[in-house]
Amino acid sequence: MQKTILVVDDSPMELKLMLSLLENKGYQLLSATDGEQAIASAQEHHPDLILLDIVLPKKNGYQVCRQLKGSPDTAKTKIVMVSSKSLATDRFWGLKQGADEYVTKPIDPAAVIAAIEKVI
Numbered sequence: 019m020q021k022t023i024l025v026v027d028d029s030p031m032e033l034k035l036m037l038s039l040l041e042n043k044g045y046q047l048l049s050a051t052d053g054e055q056a057i058a059s060a061q062e063h064h065p066d067l068i069l070l071d072i073v074l075p076k077k078n079g080y081q082v083c084r085q086l087k088g089s090p091d092t093a094k095t096k097i098v099m100v101s102s103k104s105l106a107t108d109r110f111w112g113l114k115q116g117a118d119e120y121v122t123k124p125i126d127p128a129a130v131i132a133a134i135e136k137v138i
Contacts, residue, residue, distance in 0.1 A: 020044065020046050021045050021046070021066040021067065021138055022045065022063065022064075022066050023040060023045045023047055023065055023134070024048040024059055024060060024063065024067070024068045024069070025040070025048070026049070026050045026053075026055075026056040026068060026069065026070045026071055026082070027051070027074075027100070028051050028071065028075055029071075030051075032071070032123070033049055035125065036130070037049060039127050039130060043131070048063055048065060052074050053074045053076045053077025053078060054076040054077055055076075056068065056070065056074070056077075057082055060086055060092050060095060061089075061091060064092070064095070065095060066095070066138050067138050068095060068097045069130070070082060070099050070117070071099075072099060072101040072103055072112065073103070079101065080112065083097050083115040083116050083117055084116060086116075087115070088116075096118045096137040096138055097116065097118055097119075098118060098120070098121060098130075098137060099119070099120045099121070100123060101122060101123060102122065102123040103122075104123075118137045119133040119136060119137055
C-alpha cells in the first residue's frame with residue numbers, strides 16, 4: 019500500500035527540496051507551510067508520516083507535534099522533525115515532544131530516507 023507523507027516547512031526552497039527528494043520514492047505527498055495547516059492536513063488526511071520543521075509560523079513544530087501526539091485521532095502518526103536546530107538539547111526536546119526521529123538541516127538525503135524507513 020502506498021504510504022502518505024506530509025511535508026511541513028515554511029521555506030519554499032526547503033519544501034521543494036524535500037518534495038523532490040520523496041517524489042521518486044513512490045510516496046503520496048502532501049505539504050503545509052505553517053503549524054495550523056499541518057494540524058488540519060494531518061487530521062483530514064491521516065498521513066503515515068510527517069516531516070516536520072520546528073520553526074514555523076502560527077504554531078511551531080514542537081506545538082504541532084505535541085498536539086498531534088496528544089490527540090487520539092493522530093497519536094499513532096509517525097513524526098520526523100527536520101530542523102536547522104542541531105544542538106543535542108534541540109534533538110532531546112523534539113523527541114520529548116513525541117517525535118519518532120530527528121534529522122538536522124541542511125538535509126542529507128540519505129539521512130532523511132533512512133529516518134523515514136526506520137519509522138514506517
